[in-house]
Structures are given as structure tokens and as C-alpha cells.
Amino acid sequence: MPTKTVSSSETKNIQIINEKGEADGTLVSRFTEDDFRRFFETIILARTFNHRALSLQREGRLGTYASIWGQEASQIGTALAFGEEDWLFPSFRESGVYIARGYPIWMLYRYWAGDERGMQAPPGFNLFPMSVPVGTQVPHATGAAWAMKLKGHRNAAAVYFGDGGSSKGDFHEGLNFAGVFKVPAIFICQNNQWAISVPRSRQTAAKTIAERAFGYGFEGVQVDGNDITAVYKVTKDAIEKARAGGGPTLIECFTYRLDDHTTADDSSRYRSDDEVEYWKEREPLKRLRTYMEGKGWWTKEYEDDLTKKAEERIDSEIRKAEAFEAPDPADIIKYTYGSLTPRQARELKELKWRG
Amino acid sequence: MARLNLVQAINQALAQEMERDKDVIVIGEDVGKDGGVFRVTQGLLDKFGPERVMDTPLSELGIIGSAVGLAAYGMKPVAEIQFMGFTYAGLEQLFSHAARIRSRSRNRFTCPMVVRTPYGIGIKPPELHSESTEGLFCHMPGLKVVVPSNPYSAKGLLTSAIRDPDPVLFLEASRLYRSIKAEVPEEEYTIPLGKASVYQEGNDITVVSWGTMLHRAAEASEDFDCEIIDLQTLRPYDEEAVVKSVKKTGRLVIVYEAARIGGFGAEIAALVAEEAFEYLKAPVVRVAAPDAVIPMARLEDHYMPSPERIRSAFESVMRY
Numbered sequence: 001m002p003t004k005t006v007s008s009s010e011t012k013n014i015q016i017i018n019e020k021g022e023a024d025g026t027l028v029s030r031f032t033e034d035d036f037r038r039f040f041e042t043i044i045l046a047r048t049f050n051h052r053a054l055s056l057q058r059e060g061r062l063g064t065y066a067s068i069w070g071q072e073a074s075q076i077g078t079a080l081a082f083g084e085e086d087w088l089f090p091s092f093r094e095s096g097v098y099i100a101r102g103y104p105i106w107m108l109y110r111y112w113a114g115d116e117r118g119m120q121a122p123p124g125f126n127l128f129p130m131s132v133p134v135g136t137q138v139p140h141a142t143g144a145a146w147a148m149k150l151k152g153h154r155n156a157a158a159v160y161f162g163d164g165g166s167s168k169g170d171f172h173e174g175l176n177f178a179g180v181f182k183v184p185a186i187f188i189c190q191n192n193q194w195a196i197s198v199p200r201s202r203q204t205a206a207k208t209i210a211e212r213a214f215g216y217g218f219e220g221v222q223v224d225g226n227d228i229t230a231v232y233k234v235t236k237d238a239i240e241k242a243r244a245g246g247g248p249t250l251i252e253c254f255t256y257r258l259d260d261h262t263t264a265d266d267s268s269r270y271r272s273d274d275e276v277e278y279w280k281e282r283e284p285l286k287r288l289r290t291y292m293e294g295k296g297w298w299t300k301e302y303e304d305d306l307t308k309k310a311e312e313r314i315d316s317e318i319r320k321a322e323a324f325e326a327p328d329p330a331d332i333i334k335y336t337y338g339s340l341t342p343r344q345a346r347e348l349k350e351l352k353w354r355g
Numbered sequence: 356m357a358r359l360n361l362v363q364a365i366n367q368a369l370a371q372e373m374e375r376d377k378d379v380i381v382i383g384e385d386v387g388k389d390g391g392v393f394r395v396t397q398g399l400l401d402k403f404g405p406e407r408v409m410d411t412p413l414s415e416l417g418i419i420g421s422a423v424g425l426a427a428y429g430m431k432p433v434a435e436i437q438f439m440g441f442t443y444a445g446l447e448q449l450f451s452h453a454a455r456i457r458s459r460s461r462n463r464f465t466c467p468m469v470v471r472t473p474y475g476i477g478i479k480p481p482e483l484h485s486e487s488t489e490g491l492f493c494h495m496p497g498l499k500v501v502v503p504s505n506p507y508s509a510k511g512l513l514t515s516a517i518r519d520p521d522p523v524l525f526l527e528a529s530r531l532y533r534s535i536k537a538e539v540p541e542e543e544y545t546i547p548l549g550k551a552s553v554y555q556e557g558n559d560i561t562v563v564s565w566g567t568m569l570h571r572a573a574e575a576s577e578d579f580d581c582e583i584i585d586l587q588t589l590r591p592y593d594e595e596a597v598v599k600s601v602k603k604t605g606r607l608v609i610v611y612e613a614a615r616i617g618g619f620g621a622e623i624a625a626l627v628a629e630e631a632f633e634y635l636k637a638p639v640v641r642v643a644a645p646d647a648v649i650p651m652a653r654l655e656d657h658y659m660p661s662p663e664r665i666r667s668a669f670e671s672v673m674r675y
């Protein structure tokens with residue numbers, strides 16, 4: 001029996017600025033000095049938020065916290081590419097996505113201190129509360145994008161999840177629906193190489209996570225997740241395609257989690273310092289600095305000044321978060337349904353709660 | 356005799372059962388090198404190697420669903436799910452397959468597997484890490500549900516669970532993992548599933564509880580003459596022990612931390628209404644969590660039944 005190839009795929013990795021700060025001339029030319037400053041400044045702000053969150057946690061002022069260090073380009077580069085009309089479905093590791101979208105930073109601190117009100121997105125912010133059960137948010141973006149298509153809106157929905165999240169059934173089902181209904185969804189995998197102590201190789205025998213899109217009938221790309229320009233470009237391309245009716249895209253941001261999984265984890269139990277050092281050389285800010293310095297856009301004073309301003313901003317956000325009134329215990333019950341059930345009304349009274 | 360905490364006692368039971376039966380394997384997320392997020396499987400990888408202690412891809416459905424096939428074929432999988440809230444992805448496998456393969460195949464296939472998972476409120480963790488939905492699982496015929504309240508019973512019950520011919524959900528109170536110690540014999544032993552244990556004898560009030568809340572109930576019972584029953588196995592549960600005690604005391608307070616409506620306390624209250632109605636001197640009282648989603652850390656203490664609420668339940672039944 002003669003055989004013939006009926007289907008084949010190839011997966012690309014996209015990079016614009018390499019770890020040495022050297023850029024691809026054509027691709028980088030679409031970014032202006034302002035673009036670079038925006039990237040740089042947002043990363044500094046997110047990093048400041050992050051290191052302060054880690055120290056607040058150590059002081060007992062926040063609960064368990066998931067650091068974003070090392071993944072800022074993947075989070076911010078994607079998030080900045082969206083518009084207000086787009087809907088985003090982040091996971092618990094995406095504080096940088098919220099920050100890039102302009103979400104009130106003091107509210108993020110509230111959330112991480114164990115207060116649901118931190119995720120009560122103010123009007124105009126179409127960001128779902130961070131998803132805690134891994135990967136479960138994937139089909140939500142499919143559904144929101146489906147609604148956009150049904151209503152004839154020209155926006156897009158995007159979901160963030162990890163390399164671990166790609167192993168969940170939710171991933172398969174979310175991507176499959178998106179392919180079948182050709183919805184304007186963008187699936188953003190933050191492949192940071194680890195799911196707590198489990199390495200990326202234990203999540204899939206496939207060479208890349210990007211190539212898994214092929215099985216669902218749409219395109220998957222891998223991007224250097226520590227190169228914010230490349231991340232921004234592939235996201236913009238995916239958004240344009242989605243808006244034009246071209247259907248979904250899977251983006252694999254190839255990056256690295258430089259910190260412990262969360263403040264409750266000790267990564268020295270399962271990974272080597274050498275590996276972490278290798279990735280520190282490739283972290284997102286370093287190459288941006290080198291490239292911008294070459295252009296005359298970066299000086300030490302510029303960064304020092306930015307850092308100082310970011311620290312001041314974060315100081316005031318933390319003050320605001322901590323000055324916020326304590327949550328009302330009645331809130332536990334009040335938001336279960338659109339209106340109280342008779343039982344709940346009784347429980348509120350019996351428990352002598354305020355509200 | 357060594358004093359062990361819950362983590363150590365469970366770890367010892369796992370190690371001894373793996374020693375005893377080479378078909379016993381441990382699967383789950385981070386159970387290998389990391390030793391589990393609560394370190395319950397610590398040391399097992401070194402002792403038994405990577406073919407008996409396996410980190411899986413991040414998929415509770417995959418873990419529980421594969422355990423069905425592993426068990427049917429003759430392995431004895433002990434699956435760790437990181438938190439009870441993450442068993443939900445595997446519910447279809449647990450409910451539609453693990454729990455009923457014996458019945459569907461009229462005994463030809465069985466599913467001797469254990470799903471271990473931490474449950475319950477009280478450690479101020481992130482969202483969904485405090486679930487206490489044991490009632491959901493107890494509703495499923497074919498599944499056994501075990502909730503130890505201390506290190507001694509944990510070891511004996513887990514040993515029984517692993518040797519049991521049917522699927523067992525083994526709930527470990529995360530709040531108790533390191534907060535209580537007990538004398539635990541070094542040698543292996545079993546505690547039969549389905550049997551309650553009388554934690555404290557008394558005459559006025561029968562208190563039925565399990566897991567973390569048993570300790571709260573005991574704490575609240577100081578000024579009362581309570582007979583406290585540690586249910587230990589919720590499915591199948593020790594109906595006889597409950598009924599016998601209520602016949603003696605004439606009062607029943609059930610203390611648990613799940614949302615009240617549809618919770619397991621309702622089953623116990625109904626049993627007593629059916630079997631010991633004429634012995635009751637006071638209405639049955641359930642002290643449980645409100646009918647609402649479990650809050651995050653800031654409001655956690657308001658949600659969890661407090662010793663004061665338990666005490667006021669004791670007072671209310673003593674008024675009769």
C-alpha cells in the first residue's frame with residue numbers, strides 16, 4: 001500500500017533581541033523609543049511590586065505569594081498588546097499581567113493578603129480573578145471569545161496558564177472548542193520550565209508546547225519569553241488574526257521561574273543553582289538594558305530614578321492596601337447568590353454578623 | 356513508643372505498606388523529589404525508587420483515571436492529590452468508574468486504590484485549598500471515605516485503606532498535619548474501616564465529629580458531660596455506635612466544618628430521627644459552616660465553627 005503524508009507541522013521559535021542584547025534589525029525597527037521605555041518602566045514597576053510582596057509575606061503581612069521574577073517579559077509583553085475591550089483570564093502567577101493592564105496595585109496586595117475584594121475588578125477592567133485550580137481557566141477564554149464572535153464584536157479573549165496547566169484536560173477541551181468554533185481566543189502558555197518540583201519534560205513528551213496547537217487545527221508559536229519585544233510582536237499578530245476572523249493561536253512563552261514556586265516552596269530541594277544561574281543570565285531586563293544603552297536610551301541614572309519612583313509608588317499602594325477597612329464577615333454569605341436565601345438570611349442573624 | 360505527628364504517621368504507614376506489598380505505588384504531583392507539598396511522601400522515592408514513587412503530569416483526572424486502570428490490572432495505587440479542591444477534575448473518574456466498576460462488572464473487576472488528600476480549613480492558604488466537601492463523596496455508593504483525627508488512627512486507617520479491596524478517599528486534615536502528636540507503634544497495625552472510636556465517654560450529650568472539628572468539639576465540651584464519637588470512617592459509617600450513644604444520652608450535636616446544607620451531618624441527624632427518635636430529649640443540632648463559599652484567609656476564622664458556637668449548641672440542647 002503506498003503511503004502519503006496527509007498532514008505535517010513545524011513549530012517556530014521567535015526572538016528579536018537575544019540574551020546579549022543584539023537585535024534583529026528589521027523586526028526591532030517597528031518599536032519606538034517610547035515602546036522601549038514603556039516596556040522597561042513596566043518591568044521595573046512589576047519587579048518592585050514583586051520583591052515588596054515577597055518581603056511583606058516574610059513579615060506576615062501577606063499570605064502565600066507566587067513570584068513573577070524572571071517571567072516579567074512574558075507577562076507584560078503579552079498584556080500590553082491587548083486593549084481595554086479584550087478579556088483576560090490570568091492564573092495566580094500573573095500579577096504582572098494585572099499591573100501591565102493598569103489594575104490598581106493596592107488591590108493586588110489586598111488579594112494576596114487573603115481578601116476577595118482585591119479581585120473585584122473595577123469597571124473597565126476585563127480581567128477575571130486569578131485562577132487557582134491550575135489550567136481550569138483555559139476554556140473560559142474559549143467561551144468569552146465564542147460570545148464575542150456570536151455578538152459580532154471584534155475583540156479577543158486570552159488565557160494564561162503554565163506548562164503544568166497544559167497537562168490538564170481543560171487545556172485539551174478549551175483548545176479543541178476554540179479550533180472547532182474558530183473563536184478569537186489566544187492561549188498564552190507561560191512555560192517557566194517547572195510546575196513546582198516537576199520539570200517541563202514530565203508534562204508532555206512533545207518537544208514543544210506550541211506544537212500541540214497543531215492537533216487542534218490552528219497555529220502554535222514558541223517565543224523567547226524573556227524577550228519582551230518578541231513576546232509583544234507574536235501577541236499583536238495573534239490579536240490581529242483573531243480580530244480578522246482567523247481564529248485562535250497558542251503562544252508558548254519560553255521563560256523561567258527564577259524564584260521558588262511560591263513562598264511556601266523551597267526549590268533547592270529539586271533544582272540546581274547552576275540551572276538558575278544560567279537563566280539569570282537570560283532574564284528579561286538585562287538584555288533590554290544592553291539594547292537600550294546601545295541606543296542611548298538607558299543610563300544608570302535613568303534606571304535609578306525609575307526604581308526610586310517605583311519604590312515610592314509601591315510604598316503608597318501598600319499603605320493604601322493596609323489602611324483599607326477590614327472585610328465584613330457578612331460578605332462570606334452575601335455574595336453566594338444574587339439574593340439571600342431564607343436560610344442565609346437566618347444564618348446572618350444567628351451568627352450575629354454585621355451587615 | 357515514638358510520638359509522631361500526622362505527617363510522620365502517614366509516611367510510616369505508606370513506607371510499611373510499600374515494604375509489605377510490592378504492588379503498592381505512590382503517584383501524584385510533587386510526590387517524588389519534593390516529598391509532597393506537605394512532605395508526607397518524603398523519603399519514599401529514595402527508599403523505593405522511581406518506579407514506585409512517580410511524579411505525574413499535572414492532571415488530577417489523569418492521576419485518578421490511571422489509578423482505576425492500574426488498580427484493575429493489579430497494582431495498588433496510592434494517589435496523592437495536593438488539595439481536596441483539586442480532586443474535582445477527577446470526579447468523573449472517581450464517581451463514574453472507580454466507585455462502580457465492581458458493580459458494573461459484577462465483581463469481575465475491582466478498584467483497590469486510595470486517593471489521599473488534605474482537606475479542611477484552618478491554615479489560611481490560597482483560595483480552594485480549604486475544601487471540606489466530604490458529603491459529596493459520601494453520597495457516592497462504592498466509594499469509602501475515611502477521615503482520621505489523629506496520628507495513631509491515621510496510620511491504622513491508612514493501612515486498612517491500602518489493603519481494602521475497594522476505592523478509598525482518605526482525607527487528611529491539613530490543620531492537624533503538624534499540630535498534634537500521638538504515640539504511634541512502630542510495627543504495622545490496622546484499624547477497621549467503618550468503625551467509630553469513642554474519644555470520650557459521657558452521659559448528657561452525644562457529640563459526633565471527625566477530623567479537625569473533633570478537637571474543637573472536645574475543647575468546647577469541658578463544662579459538659581459529653582460522649583464524643585470520632586466517626587473516623589464516614590462511609591460506610593458506624594451507625595450502631597451513633598444510635599447506641601444517643602439512646603444513652605438523649606441529645607445529639609454534630610460538629611463539622613462543611614457547609615451545612617447537604618452535608619454529612621444531615622445523614623447522621625436523619626439516622627437518629629429514624630432509629631432513636633423516642634430517646635431524644637432535645638432537637639438534634641448541627642454545628643457546621645454557613646451556606647456559603649469558603650472565604651479566603653481574612654475571613655477564615657468567621658467561617659469555621661468556633662468553640663463558642665459549639666458551646667452554645669451544647670447549652671441549647673441542655674436546656675431541654
Ligand SMILES: Cc1ncc(C[n+]2csc(CCOP(=O)(O)OP(=O)(O)O)c2C)c(N)n1
Binds near residue numbers: 132133162190196
Ligand atoms: C488543579 C490543581 N492541581 C494542583 C494545584 C497545586 N499547584 C499549584 S501551582 C502548581 C504547579 C503549576 O505549574 P504550572 O502550570 O507550570 O504553573 P507555574 O506555577 O509554573 O506558574 C500546582 C501543582 C492546583 N493549584 N490546581
Ligand SMILES: [Mg+2]
Binds near residue numbers: 164192194
Ligand atoms: Mg510552570
